[in-house]
Amino acid sequence: MKIEINDLNVVYRNGNHAVKNINLLIEEGMFGLLGPNGAGKSTLMKVLVALMKPSSGDVLINGESIRKNRKKLRSYLGYLPQDFRFFTRFRTWEFLDYAGSLAGIRNRKERINMVDELLDRVGLLEVRDRKANKLSGGMKRRLGIAQALIGNPRIIVVDEPTTGLDPDERIRFRNILSDLSQNDVTIILSTHIVGDISSTCQKMALLNRGEMIFSGSPSELTGAAEGHVFNLSLTQEQYDEIKDRLHIISSMPSEMGWDAQVVADESPGFDGKIIEPNLEHAYVYYMEHKTKGLSLKI
């Protein structure tokens, strides 16, 4: 499925311009939408899943506007919202059954089979009859993705799916998404956790304050930060001196004082050694420049 976002703007009634002139092309595979809290990711997600009407611009799914063809879009769609709790009175399987039935699986037997298959796939078959609100946080997320998957959607939108999960659950969740991306579906993953993108997405976009400030592959974003990430060994005094001046990505106490990684346009001194940037470094470097209004060449 090809999703084209053209000149998309969302302005709330209170005047907040949540999404500004977004133009984006999303194709099959896993697409990451990265940005800090309040960047407009969730708003963009809601527009994509037809929960919100854009103020201007349009979204075309395989060339068809979601303004006019919501029914069709919704039939392609699986969605896991950011704040996903459950109808407390449903059992695990019932929730999937409800979603499956609404997704158009009319045959009850077929639906039940699919429910069990999905529960098995996300590791919840053993708790199929447990009340949904009795599941752990990770289980709930897995149930969330299971409901998004039911009915074999062509587009899956997941909004901040790994927030609050422990590392094991996060890895497990990422793996599920990665597996899915192999099945000719478009997965849009919105997150503010860089690791989610780096480990799963072939393409990504970076949003900040409603604007899309980057679109491309994670490696392209990483490339932009090459030569700008430094490893420093600092005394306490040095550390105190640079911490307000430079963007410290990580810092660890050492025998000398501190070992710190910083992003900077130029070497900050202190015998700083250039290191290979990862996506997190690139994200910080990128956001630092955009915040300061500096140009950045990729």
Add this chain to the structure above:
Amino acid sequence: MISVHNIRTVARYEAKTLRRSWLFRLFSLGALFILTLMNIGMFSPVGNEAWQTLAIPSTLPQINLYMINIAQSLIVIFLASDFLKRDKKLDTNEVLYTRPMSNLEYITGKTLGILRLFLGVNLLVLLICLIINIISPQASIDIAAYFEYILLISIPTLIFSLGLAYILMTLIKNQAVTFLLLLGLAALNMFYLFNRLNSFFDYMLFGFPVFKSTISGFSEPGIIVSQRIMYTSLGLLFISLTILMFKRLPQSVSHRLISITSVIVFAVISAFSAFYFLNDYFSDEKLKHEVIETNRLYQGSNFLETTSADIEIEYMNKEIKAIANLSCRNNTGKEVEQILFSLNSGLKISNIDIEGTGTYNTDGHIITINPSSPLAPDSSINISFKYNGSIEEAFCYPWYTDDIKENSLSIGPVRVDRKHVIQRDEYLLLTPETHWYPVSGLNYYPDNPARIDVDFTNYSLKVKRNNKLVAVSQGERSSDEDYWYFMNNSPLTGLSLAQGKYSSDTITVDSIDFIAHYYEGHDYFRDDLKELNDTIGHLISGIITELETNFNAEYPFGSLSLVEVPVHFNSVEKKNTQTRAEVQPSMIFVPEKLATMNDAGFYRTIKRQKKRMERSNQVITDKEIQVRAFNNFVRNTFITSSEFRFNRGGDRTQVRGRYLLGPSFYFYKNNFYSEKYPVINAVFETHLQKTETPQSGFQRMFLGGMTENDKANTILREHSMKDILAMNPSNDTTSIILSLKGDYLFNLMRAEAGIEEFNGWFYSYLEQNQFSNIDINKFSRDLKERFGFDLFAHIDNWYEGVGQPGFLFTDISVNEVVVGNRTRYRVNFTASNPESTPGIFNASFRTGGRGPGGGRGGNVSITMNASGRGSLRMGMTGSNMQADDPEKIIMLDAEQAKRISIILDAEPRAMIINTLFSKNNPGELQFPLMDAMEGKTDENTENEEVLDKLPLMHESNETIVDNEDPGFRIYQELSSGRLKQWLNIGSEQGSDYREMFVWWAPEYWQKTIRSNYYGEYVKSAVYTRAGKGERHVSWTASIDQPGYYDVYTYIGKRGGRMTADRGGGRNAMKDLHFTVEHDDGEEDVIVDWENADNGWNHLGSYYLSPDSARVILTNSSEGRTVNGDAIKWVKQNMYN
């Protein structure tokens, strides 16, 4: 296309969600539990099995759904608004909102899910009801009603409540505010709106009557359906609006169009239904107004007497086609140029043939015939009317509003709407009130509502056969292939017609045919009273004989038919007669399966009687029990039935039974008329009915307070009877005034003619003149000729005079008179009338027996009505409860006093004085005579000696302040809280005299009257709930001379065994705390009520200077109530 699959999915899971909510579980389990208990308690053999609720099978499902509907209409508010709140709050819903379903499908699914659950509970309740219905031996089953009531009661209420909750939640977006609004609306409906505009606002059917008759079905299907469609449509309109306003992007233009179309369609349907409903209501009101105004134009006209009427009628498709050939006589005493008739407004004249030619024109329901030449006095004319149409019910009783707010009838908790005419495809009921044939007279005289015109007419009726329907009317019935024929041997005051699937049984007793016309399967009493097969004739004979003895008259007709009619049929009480449309000449319309009569539940009565007998090891045969059940039913229904309605503030109104046979013995055979005194017939009838069926004994005997006569006297204090009737007072007021004035007039005639002599002559006079109209002038002449008494010397003043006599009684004593070996008793007393209006009173006595309450024995049977609503049904037999059977009637001129002596054969215990029309309140005074015995005398004659002057009521050295005097003052401290004050609870100050309720004494000083209290004309006191002294009263007197005074308080104790004072048990009244103010300060005096004397009780002697003296009574007491009456100061050593 709308996806049914999506709707079903949403509905299924919404239902699942709600089913698992605690609120719904509590509601459903609670409802099932309570209603199961109710069903067992009300309808099953182990419960109450009240006949009222079992007789008509539709009552069972209706009561069940009525009860659950009230609860669910409240619960659904919570659940409906909760689901929108859930949707708003949880992002979880977004995973559903992103699914390919439209808002229409989603909201519809939600709605159906909720409906499914509630209807499921409804069905379970009905299933329980059906099981009980099946096992109840008395109840039959109306399966259709189970479905009809679900459609009428539950579904519209649920849809409307849901829709309203949705839309309010959508608009207000605040669940708490929405709750408050919806609960407020529900409360408003239940406490105020439910009966406004004929229940137009009653969305939950709290008061709107939807009762279903076994005979005629729903009374007004069109109106009922329109009201329910209106609320269903409104609910659907709100749901459609919610769909349009739902905060989710729509996905289907066509579904949105469907929703918009739905909004428009449901709005139109709601508006049309509302218009249909209100138009019916207002057009009825309009027609009533038109009838009254038209009558006002013609009320002064002369109406002929209809001597014979031959009517032919066909009823088909709710329409009447009829020909009425009337013979009318000019009995007006003058030439008549225009002959007037009244015909129901819904019937249209197609042709009129006038003997000797003439023209006619109509003005509303009035037909004016203009004969070619004036009709001479005493000559007759034949007129033939041809007309057709449907009866307009609103025409009947035009003064009476059909609004159910004012007039409701209930069976158990559910309401039954009153119908005065029933026109259904399979059933017809017409009574004379409908004017279904031309009537020479008006159905209401606006300027004189008590006026009544009665014609005794020879009727014959010919009814065209209609399928399987059987015609029932008065007279001997015969039939051929085409018609039913009815011929009457006696003239009737009106003709009725019922047509339905009737079966008939006849039993002839003492030459009278007793005919039962009933619907197949409604003769349940055959099984219940099967032992009476060979005895029923004797039982009926006994009852008729009893009635004939009571009324001193023979039953005037050759037959008496009991006709079963739909339970909706319910007449209106009239101002001008005690007859009700239920009782017609020779015919009584009883409700289907005698449903409104608890005494008709023979099965339960007999079963309980048997159990009682078994418990007390008494042996009684089935036949004896059945005889008792039958006799009780007949007596309580047709002879002595009356019912009390409790109104706000504890007042009671006595309502006469609807099926009393009494009118057959007077109203349907005699008529006194007078142009000058148009109420004369009503007065005669009221008095005669009252004489035979005592009314107020219960009230006087048990509770004190004002009787109907007392109320009437109060009303007549400032106005004449003529003036009051011209003011068009309420039915109750008219009735009590007619009754009082009737008592007075008849006592006047009896006083002049002699009691026994007058009674004998009068009843014979009625027999001689039966079925004819008697001019009051002729009656007066005959009375004068027989007794020399000129009625016309009194009747003007009786009708138009203002002013009342007032009677005082002093010096009561009793002497033994020994004549040979026989002891008699001479009661002496002085009666005075200080007023400028002459008057009469009568005296009767309680003699023998033990204690002062002993009497000649009577029989009081009281049955509590299971239907509740403050209704106490009471049947009374015997005559010792009333003073209408006087020993002596005494006349006193203005400002006259008499010393009166009356000889009695038995020792008197109490003298009862009935002052009839007077200033006395209470008008009936009881004087215990146990302590009045003063030795023996030789005087063995009765005497009435006129005294030279009026006796003094108290000595010159006495100063008395009664609670009616200006020196009496109430100090009211409201102990009620602010909320009570806002709600006006407990803050009312009793201005009227009310009965004394010891258990529910008011938190203010309430005036009450009773014969044993102190007072000249008004024997009253005040009482209040005992407390800690927060309320007090004072008596203040002006003292002219200094000196020592004895101070007394009056304590009026009643010697009877059954008194209100004692109704509160031993602690009703105990210590009374008085404070006597005197020159040396104050003295607290406690009077022990139980040990106090009946009369004046000494509070001590005190020195008082000239000025004011005061005594205070507080409500501080350990008893339940405190009572204050009068204080007396007596100066000591007045001659020193």
